[in-house]
Amino acid sequence: MGKIYHxxxxxxKSIGLPLSQDTELTVHLLKGLHGDKLLQSPWFRTNxxxxxxxTKGKGKYSIDRQTFDLGKDSFYFTxxxxxxxxQMQELMEGYMLTFSEKFVKQHFTGDFFQLFPFLVHExxxxxxxxxxxxxxxxxxFEQMLKEYNGTSFYKNAILTHQLSxxxxxxxxxxxxxxxxxxxxxRSATLVSEFKNLLNENFRQLALSKADKIFxxxxxxxxxxxxxxxxxNLVKEETGKSASVWIHERTLSEAQALLQSxxxxxxxxxxxxxxxATHFAKFFKKHTGISPxxxxxxxxx
Numbered sequence: 219m220g221k222i223y224h225x226x227x228x229x230x231k232s233i234g235l236p237l238s239q240d241t242e243l244t245v246h247l248l249k250g251l252h253g254d255k256l257l258q259s260p261w262f263r264t265n266x267x268x269x270x271x272x273t274k275g276k277g278k279y280s281i282d283r284q285t286f287d288l289g290k291d292s293f294y295f296t297x298x299x300x301x302x303x304x305q306m307q308e309l310m311e312g313y314m315l316t317f318s319e320k321f322v323k324q325h326f327t328g329d330f331f332q333l334f335p336f337l338v339h340e341x342x343x344x345x346x347x348x349x350x351x352x353x354x355x356x357x358x359f360e361q362m363l364k365e366y367n368g369t370s371f372y373k374n375a376i377l378t379h380q381l382s383x384x385x386x387x388x389x390x391x392x393x394x395x396x397x398x399x400x401x402x403x404r405s406a407t408l409v410s411e412f413k414n415l416l417n418e419n420f421r422q423l424a425l426s427k428a429d430k431i432f433x434x435x436x437x438x439x440x441x442x443x444x445x446x447x448x449x450n451l452v453k454e455e456t457g458k459s460a461s462v463w464i465h466e467r468t469l470s471e472a473q474a475l476l477q478s479x480x481x482x483x484x485x486x487x488x489x490x491x492x493x494a495t496h497f498a499k500f501f502k503k504h505t506g507i508s509p510x511x512x513x514x515x516x517x518x
Contacts, residue, residue, distance in 0.1 A: 221260075221262050221263070222262070222263040222264065222265060222299075222457040222458065223262060223263070223264050223265065224264075224265045224266070225239055225265075225266065225318075226239055226244050226266065226316045227239035229262070229264065232262075233252075233257065233259065235252065235253055237251075241321075241374075242266075242317060242318040242320050242321035242324070243315070243316065243317040243318075243321045243366070243374075243377055243381070244314075244315070244316045244317075244366070245313065245314075245315050245359065245362045245363045245366040245367075245377075246313070246314050246315075246363075247311070247312075247313060247363065248270070248272070248275075248310045248311050248312045248313060248314055249309075249310075249311040249312075251314065252306070252309075252310075254309070256306040256307065256308070256309065257304075257305075257306050258303075258304075258305040258306070259303050259304050259305070260303065261301055261302070261303045262301075262302065262303065263298075263299055263300065263301055263302070263456070263457040264296070264298060264302075264316075265298050265299075265318070265458075265466075266298060266316050266317060266318045266319075267295065267296070267297055267298065267316065267317050267318070267337065268295060268296045268314065268315070268316050269293075269294075269295040269314070269315040269316075269384065269388070270292075270293070270294055270295070270312065270313065270314050270315075271291075271292070271293050271312045271313045271352070271355050271356060271359055272288050272289065272290065272291070272292040272293075272310055272311075272312040273290060273291065273311050273312040273313075273352065273356065274290060274310065274311035274312065275288070275289070275290075275306070275307075275308045275309055275310030275311055275312070276288065276289050276306075276307040276308040276310075277304060277305050277306040277307045277308070277310065278304065278305045278307070279294065279302070279303075279304045279305075279344060280302060280303045280304070281296060281300050281301070281302040281341060282300055282301060282302075282341045282406070284341070284343065286343055286344040287344070288304075288310070288344060289346075290352075291346060291347045291348070291349065291351075291352040292344050292345070292346055292347075293344070293345045293346075293347050293352070293355060293391070294342065294343070294344040294345060295342065295388065297337055297338075297341075298319070298456075299455070299456030299457060299458060300341060300456070301457070312356075313356070313359035313360075313363065315359065315362065315381075315384070317381065319466070319467070319470045320470050320473060321374075322470075323470045323471060323473065323474035324374075324473065324474055324477060325374050325375065325377075325378040326378055326381075326382070329421060329424070331417050331421075332421060333385075334385050334388075334389060336388070336389065336392055337385075338413050338414060338417050342392065345391055345392075345395045347391070351391070354387070355384075355387060358380065358383055358384045358387065359384075361380055362377060362380045362381070362384070365377055365380060405451055405454070405455055406455060408441060408443065408448070408451055409451060409452055409455040409456060411441060412437055412441065412448065412452060412460060412463075413463070415432075415437055415440055415441070416432075416437065416463060416464065416467060419431060419432050420467060420471060423471075423488065423489065423490060424488075428490070429490055430490030431464065431468055431489060431490050432464075433464075434448060434449055434460045434461050434464065437460065437464075448460050449461065465504060468489060468500070469501070469504055469505065471489060472485060472489060472497075472501060472509070473512065475488060475489070476509055476512055476513045477513075482494050482497070482498070482509045482510060482513065485497065485509070486498075497509065498510075
């Protein structure tokens with residue numbers, strides 16, 4: 219199944235390495251990040267996105283039953299939920315970027331997943347870049363690293379724009395490398411379709427073309443499968459059940475909306491809750507604080 223980690227700090231703690239994290243987006247140099255030993259990770263999953271550019275070193279990377287060689291000018295990324303592992307054969311240099319859906323919802327304006335659909339469901343192979351392209355991508359990482367380590371009042375806003383540049387470049391590279399792996403089987407295909415439906419449901423809510431968040435039963439109906447089968451399938455493929463995917467997406471949307479000038483009743487309505495009371499109960503159950511307390515601590 220593979221243990222699921224919710225932050226980069228949590229993953230590093232599991233392999234006995236110190237790493238502090240106080241934001242939902244991180245940028246690190248790979249040199250020295252994993253210490254001075256050649257690591258081989260167990261199978262694991264993450265609840266965040268990871269982008270890596272290898273400029274020196276050698277290893278292997280496995281994801282969803284596929285294994286790829288890593289070497290100079292290797293560029294790849296992983297989305298939340300995928301089962302993966304890595305093995306170092308030589309110490310590596312380069313860059314690693316991680317970010318959560320929460321960061322996206324808090325700082326990105328526009329339909330993020332519509333613009334970057336490869337972040338919703340697709341598994342991609344490692345892309346082997348030529349020298350010029352690798353240097354171009356390195357420059358983006360360097361600029362993000364400088365900003366990440368800086369103290370600008372506008373740090374998150376700048377990092378959001380730089381992240382958009384990296385993702386647009388990734389989108390271009392995916393097209394030029396034809397680097398999309400189709401789901402390997404019927405189960406993976408259904409999970410991919412579920413994630414697409416989930417994303418579309420929230421997109422329609424944002425456009426006021428839907429009036430509620432669909433339940434597992436309703437998503438299963440759209441896929442013509444039994445709800446229990448969908449629940450078990452998603453859990454097996456991603457490490458999280460379908461209901462957890464729905465709840466986490468609802469929370470990230472709610473937290474983003476609560477950081478706007480909309481009041482709690484408006485947020486509850488936009489997310490399809492019957493009233494603000496039901497929304498408040500849901501929010502507190504999954505976060506431990508009330509929507510009003512969360513909103514009070516937000517600087518708009």
